[in-house]
Amino acid sequence: MLTFEHALGEVAKTVNVMMNHVLPVASGPEKKVMEAMKYGVMNGGKRVRPFLVLASAKLFNVSEISALRVAAAIEMLHSYSLIHDDLPAMDDSDLRRGQPSVHKKFDEATAILAGDGLLTLAFEILSDPATHSDPAVRSDLVLALAKAAGADGMVGGQMMDIEAEHMNLDIGAITRLQRMKTGAIINFSCEAGAILGKAADQSRQALRAYANDLGLAFQIVDDLLDVVGKEDAVGKSVGRDQQAGKATFVSILGIERAKSQAKLLAEQAKGHLSVFEDRADLLKAMADFVVNRGH
Amino acid sequence: MLTFEHALGEVAKTVNVMMNHVLPVASGPEKKVMEAMKYGVMNGGKRVRPFLVLASAKLFNVSEISALRVAAAIEMLHSYSLIHDDLPAMDDSDLRRGQPSVHKKFDEATAILAGDGLLTLAFEILSDPATHSDPAVRSDLVLALAKAAGADGMVGGQMMDIEAEHMNLDIGAITRLQRMKTGAIINFSCEAGAILGKAADQSRQALRAYANDLGLAFQIVDDLLDVVGKEDAVGKSVGRDQQAGKATFVSILGIERAKSQAKLLAEQAKGHLSVFEDRADLLKAMADFVVNRGH
Numbered sequence: 124m125l126t127f128e129h130a131l132g133e134v135a136k137t138v139n140v141m142m143n144h145v146l147p148v149a150s151g152p153e154k155k156v157m158e159a160m161k162y163g164v165m166n167g168g169k170r171v172r173p174f175l176v177l178a179s180a181k182l183f184n185v186s187e188i189s190a191l192r193v194a195a196a197i198e199m200l201h202s203y204s205l206i207h208d209d210l211p212a213m214d215d216s217d218l219r220r221g222q223p224s225v226h227k228k229f230d231e232a233t234a235i236l237a238g239d240g241l242l243t244l245a246f247e248i249l250s251d252p253a254t255h256s257d258p259a260v261r262s263d264l265v266l267a268l269a270k271a272a273g274a275d276g277m278v279g280g281q282m283m284d285i286e287a288e289h290m291n292l293d294i295g296a297i298t299r300l301q302r303m304k305t306g307a308i309i310n311f312s313c314e315a316g317a318i319l320g321k322a323a324d325q326s327r328q329a330l331r332a333y334a335n336d337l338g339l340a341f342q343i344v345d346d347l348l349d350v351v352g353k354e355d356a357v358g359k360s361v362g363r364d365q366q367a368g369k370a371t372f373v374s375i376l377g378i379e380r381a382k383s384q385a386k387l388l389a390e391q392a393k394g395h396l397s398v399f400e401d402r403a404d405l406l407k408a409m410a411d412f413v414v415n416r417g418h
Numbered sequence: 419m420l421t422f423e424h425a426l427g428e429v430a431k432t433v434n435v436m437m438n439h440v441l442p443v444a445s446g447p448e449k450k451v452m453e454a455m456k457y458g459v460m461n462g463g464k465r466v467r468p469f470l471v472l473a474s475a476k477l478f479n480v481s482e483i484s485a486l487r488v489a490a491a492i493e494m495l496h497s498y499s500l501i502h503d504d505l506p507a508m509d510d511s512d513l514r515r516g517q518p519s520v521h522k523k524f525d526e527a528t529a530i531l532a533g534d535g536l537l538t539l540a541f542e543i544l545s546d547p548a549t550h551s552d553p554a555v556r557s558d559l560v561l562a563l564a565k566a567a568g569a570d571g572m573v574g575g576q577m578m579d580i581e582a583e584h585m586n587l588d589i590g591a592i593t594r595l596q597r598m599k600t601g602a603i604i605n606f607s608c609e610a611g612a613i614l615g616k617a618a619d620q621s622r623q624a625l626r627a628y629a630n631d632l633g634l635a636f637q638i639v640d641d642l643l644d645v646v647g648k649e650d651a652v653g654k655s656v657g658r659d660q661q662a663g664k665a666t667f668v669s670i671l672g673i674e675r676a677k678s679q680a681k682l683l684a685e686q687a688k689g690h691l692s693v694f695e696d697r698a699d700l701l702k703a704m705a706d707f708v709v710n711r712g713h
Contacts, residue, residue: 152581153574153598160569207534212526231507235530236577239502239537240569246541247564250557258554262545265560269542274455274535279448282531286447303448 127408134177135170141195145248147240155229159237160244163225164202171341171409172197175312178405179330183320189255193264193315196248200272201308203241206234208281242272255319263318271307280304292370298339306338313337313406329398333406336392341413343385346371350378389414422703429472430465436490440543442535450524454532455539458520459497466636466704467492470607473700474625478615484550488559488610491543495567496603498536501529503576537567550614558613566602575599587665593634601633608632608701624693628701631687636708638680641666645673684709
């Protein structure tokens with residue numbers, strides 16, 4: 124896995140440079156929100172979603188600048204969701220990757236505004252002609268991200284997660300929750316390359332199928348790490364789901380079945396990529412990485 | 419003014435129908451956020467920004483559906499900003515137009531998510547082919563709204579407003595704050611018609627100049643109503659700025675000079691519309707309405 128982790132680290136560095144480049148700067152009293160946006164984004168994240176954008180874009184010979192800008196936009200959006208999820212009224216998390224969360228480092232009002240600013244910035248980046256010369260591509264990117272991030276996607280998934288805290292969800296309901304809360308953005312990350320490259324339907328469908336399985340495997344491993352992971356390796360508090368009485372893939376399937384299910388999904392994800400022959404090695408390596416992380 | 423208020427009311431009705439049409443619906447546990455989004459949007463607002471979109475679109479023979487969809491998007495965005503501004507960590511307002519604010523009617527987590535959902539929905543509407551057949555128009559709308567709403571616009575203005583609470587702002591700083599916090603979205607509302615109609619630069623500049631003066635007049639009158647308005651007529655708590663020790667146009671200029679300044683700006687705003695000859699009557703009437711409201 125050393126080689127893949129190196130590749131992932133290199134992508135993170137490049138994406139961080141691009142994010143730094145597109146973040147707003149200011150000198151007036153409003154600069155506090157810019158500082159909070161930067162703090163929330165530059166959090167040492169692995170940049171899994173940007174990696175998916177770059178790896179899928181590579182399949183269609185998309186220019187690196189285009190792919191990097193879309194990768195940056197997705198990570199801005201992902202960071203906004205973490206900042207708002209950490210708020211006292213939501214998950215009330217004081218730590219994020221071992222550092223104070225944004226509302227702890229700044230304050231709640233600034234954290235709310237920083238999230239709002241990052242969400243808005245994601246759409247500004249996608250619609251900027253610097254991202255792609257074809258306005259149809261830019262408009263498609265915006266539409267696809269808005270659908271993935273909105274009430275029928277991530278925002279609805281987070282609402283469902285809060286509402287379901289003390290419901291006895293079955294495996295179907297948990298799967299639906301995951302597809303909305305985290306799956307939709309992972310799907311978009313993989314499809315973004317196809318949108319940028321104006322790929323044929325068959326390629327899009329293959330990437331969508333890969334992303335569906337990858338996202339589910341990712342969530343199952345997340346649930347596993349919450350049960351069996353060590354706090355310093357995972358980088359956030361563990362055991363929170365159990366404390367909250369939350370139904371998870373692990374609470375329903377048990378540890379062993381959850382592990383084998385994640386592995387099965389990763390294999391299945393890789394299988395969908397056969398249409399790209401040997402050009403999808405990075406995406407395949409990501410599927411392996413997802414089920415092996417934290418070990 | 420009766421005729422204008424009637425026209426404004428008719429626009430509000432039509433825009434409400436369109437907003438209802440584009441709001442998401444759901445039956446799962448996530449439906450709470452959809453209900454909160456609808457509650458936050460269907461709040462009896464005057465729909466000033468949608469009116470500006472429709473009135474400016476009319477200058478360029480834009481189809482009514484296009485203009486109505488953009489009007490709905492702007493009102494979704496405006497409603498998100500009100501929901502987040504009302505939160506306990508921000509302005510801590512329990513009432514909005516005489517009704518419980520969203521976090522009072524639902525709860526804080528739902529209010530944060532409802533705001534996030536509405537902001538995202540605004541971009542989904544703008545990028546949807548149903549809004550305009552030309553993707554360049556859709557992409558331009560997204561870019562212009564994101565710039566107006568983000569850290570260099572509305573979000574930065576709200577941050578500045580919070581940070582400046584106990585600073586002694588001068589008239590230049592307050593004007594800058596207003597341009598970011600409320601002016602940028604009013605500008606976009608007026609320019610949206612020009613973007614939809616692919617208007618010439620001269621027309622765009624005229625609308626921008628009109629919007630700049632109108633937005634400033636609007637804010638001065640808002641500050642005046644906070645001092646001299648009656649709570650039931652204004653529909654929200656009054657005297658809040660003074661209690662908070664906030665510098666406003668009125669605290670700096672005094673009541674009489676603020677009133678004459680607002681009138682002067684409204685006249686100036688109308689003057690910029692001369693390029694449209696007698697086709698801009700609605701926009702002119704809006705300028706008069708803004709300085710006469712609450713009387």
